Amino acid sequence: MTSLGPTHGPPPREFLQSVDLSLTLILMLRDLGSLTITGAAEELEVSASTVHRSMAMLVYRGFATRSESRTYLPGPALSSSSLQPGVGSELIAACASHMAAIGAETGETTNLLVLVGNKCHFLHTVEGTLPVRVGSRRGQVMPADQNSGGLAMLAERSAAELRALYPSLPDAEFDALRRKLHRTRTRGFAINNGLYEHDVSAVGACLLNDLGDILGGVTVSVPTGRFRGVHRRCAESLTKHTRDLNRKLEGARFTAPSLKG
Template sequence: MAAGSPGGSSIMESVVKSADRVVTVLTVLATAPTGLSFTDLLNKLELPRSSLHGLLQTLIQSKVIVYDPETKLYHFGPKIWELSMAYYHRIHLVPVAWPYLQRLRDQFDQTVQMAILEGTEILYVAKVESSHPLQLVSHVGSRLPAYATGLGKALLATLDSQTLEATWKHLDYEQFTENTLSSFDALCVELDRSRAQGFALDRGEYSADVRCLAYPILGFQNRGVGAISISLPAPSFTPILLNDLVGELQHIGQLISIQIGSADPDAWRKGSEPSLPVRERLL
């Protein structure tokens, strides 16, 4: 049935009404930390009894709310906690990370950046310039394709294969340089390499004369919430500097992850086999 047809319009109105009712139920429950009974909710929401019952059952199944059979009260469920923690870590990420980003910049005098994943792009949320600023296209508030950046690949390496396939398998991989990844299969190989070596690398895949090392930041439940990177001119990218940069980048990334709630900052690498000799082959 076409979305513009009368039937399609009524379905959309029904969906919007259901979503509005979910928000209303959660808002009312938020005012009662000790919980509310079915009768309490019925009186406050003024919904049909059958509609409220169906709505509550759906929210219980998704763990958004829970029902205590002894007290006969409804409360917020564990899903609310997960969502609130994700939001908390998102808005606190930059203030927590900022001194560590400055420390990383001061140690190597290279440009340090931080980004978060937004759909198929990364959004830059922090940048600390070196004393010899690179001519980078990125700036705080800008977006770039995740597959063409070190920060993006670090973030994608934290995702499970099902999530990756759903979003990235049929993506149009635009080529920015001769080094840009060109397919989903190439992306998967690159992410496996990133997990094995413990960092992501941009080999001039968006800007040909720039190299970038990146490491993901994990938060609550060891989920990827951001990534940090060090960018430098291609001529400065030597094996000796690479080893120094990687060790400190990993250390700083793990410190930030612990600060914002990760119990295992290296969890994103689990399931991969360590491959220490790869570093010289990356240059």
């Protein structure tokens, strides 16, 4: 097996190949952001069945999650530990019934997420009722500019705040991001058409209190294959319920999510 990633000192006397493979796959997920069984097997020069067995254990322990296209992404054990325990419990309680209502109206999966820096942390999921649906995203972390809830929340930031979140983004790309966020504000909701996972698309809206503080975001996630036909209906349900939620949350002063030191 090809060795990838850093090593420290000589290999142990009782070298466990299967453990080393699993740890290497974790490093690859962390650094590459996604893996396929075939691609990892070719990179590591082992059989696909060997990689599949190790990846199944990583999914079981939360280090990986399998997308609808059978691509593996970093799981909650790799990406969500930066949120302090208990963050979002009040927000989840306030939003749960509305999320269930959106799911009942659309049949699609609804997510609640918060913005931490330029990343979105998924706090709660109500899975859709359709046989083919997007699975739970609870515990996952994704780039804010690559999912609809993140875009909806970023759209409420000023230019200076955005530049602080993306200090190294070239000017042309930064301007393109600002134009996308301006369209989101004008439209009233954000659209993600397969940005992070090509087989998953979504619409998203921002939750705000009466002071304009960003409390979180709600998304409706749809398999990309049927997104074009249902996204307007999903957006209508989403915007109706987020309007109601924003009225409900007018006086909310939740503690902003923070990162562990």
